[in-house]
Amino acid sequence: MNDLTTHPTTAQKLGAELLGTFWLVLGGCGTAVLAGDVVGPGGIAAAFGLTVLTGAYAFGPVSGGHFNPAVTVGLAAAKRFGWRDAPGYVVAQVVGATVAAALLLGIANGKDGFSATASGFASNGFGDRSPDGYGFWAVVITEIVLTAFFVLVILGASSKRAAAGFSGVAIGLALTLIHLISIPVSNTSVNPARSLGVAWFAGGDALAQVWVFIAAPVIGAAVAGLTHAFLLGDEE
Numbered sequence: 192m193n194d195l196t197t198h199p200t201t202a203q204k205l206g207a208e209l210l211g212t213f214w215l216v217l218g219g220c221g222t223a224v225l226a227g228d229v230v231g232p233g234g235i236a237a238a239f240g241l242t243v244l245t246g247a248y249a250f251g252p253v254s255g256g257h258f259n260p261a262v263t264v265g266l267a268a269a270k271r272f273g274w275r276d277a278p279g280y281v282v283a284q285v286v287g288a289t290v291a292a293a294l295l296l297g298i299a300n301g302k303d304g305f306s307a308t309a310s311g312f313a314s315n316g317f318g319d320r321s322p323d324g325y326g327f328w329a330v331v332i333t334e335i336v337l338t339a340f341f342v343l344v345i346l347g348a349s350s351k352r353a354a355a356g357f358s359g360v361a362i363g364l365a366l367t368l369i370h371l372i373s374i375p376v377s378n379t380s381v382n383p384a385r386s387l388g389v390a391w392f393a394g395g396d397a398l399a400q401v402w403v404f405i406a407a408p409v410i411g412a413a414v415a416g417l418t419h420a421f422l423l424g425d426e427e
Contacts, residue, residue, distance in 0.1 A: 236370030244363025268416025288388025338411030
């Protein structure tokens with residue numbers, strides 16, 4: 192039997208990324224779609240944080256617990272992850288997010304009158320698709336900056352200098368804070384897979400804007416990865 196703690200196979204790593212991203216979208220977007228009116232933005236923010244926290248401990252020992260193409264890019268830019276492995280991770284993440292969104296749509300359609308297009312289906316947007324009407328540049332800046340800080344937290348919390356065993360807590364709390372800040376602005380992406388997963392089902396307007404939520408998080412993550420060692424030092 193393969194020893195997952197030391198030698199997970201490529202298939203196991205990709206499976207862990209798929210499951211972790213599935214869990215993130217089902218838990219976070221699922222809360223927004225199915226219970227958003229009950230729990231409000233604070234509850235949705237907590238749901239996203241809890242999915243990353245629990246997923247990090249459940250699947251992180253196998254794959255590293257990225258669950259996000261931007262995180263994969265940021266870690267590769269910081270030389271914490273191999274670029275040659277990045278495409279497989281990204282594909283697994285997008286597949287996991289899409290399958291979760293499809294399942295969520297099946298559940299949500301069980302309620303009379305539900306429409307993924309009309310509700311937005313937890314998709315991201317700017318202008319008239321921003322929850323509070325924020326424009327293009329406000330959304331772009333928000334997504335770049337918050338993704339950069341998310342990756343900086345991940346790099347710091349997972350470094351050899353950090354307290355062992357607590358990285359998942361720090362990362363989950365960081366994602367919660369990010370959602371508290373930016374749900375009104377963009378409905379919070381900081382994760383291209385999460386954005387694509389629901390956009391497939393949210394209609395043409397969501398798909399027309401989703402490129403922003405692919406490009407901006409990747410830019411922010413790359414900047415964080417490239418500058419982390421210079422700004423904060425790195426003993427990895």
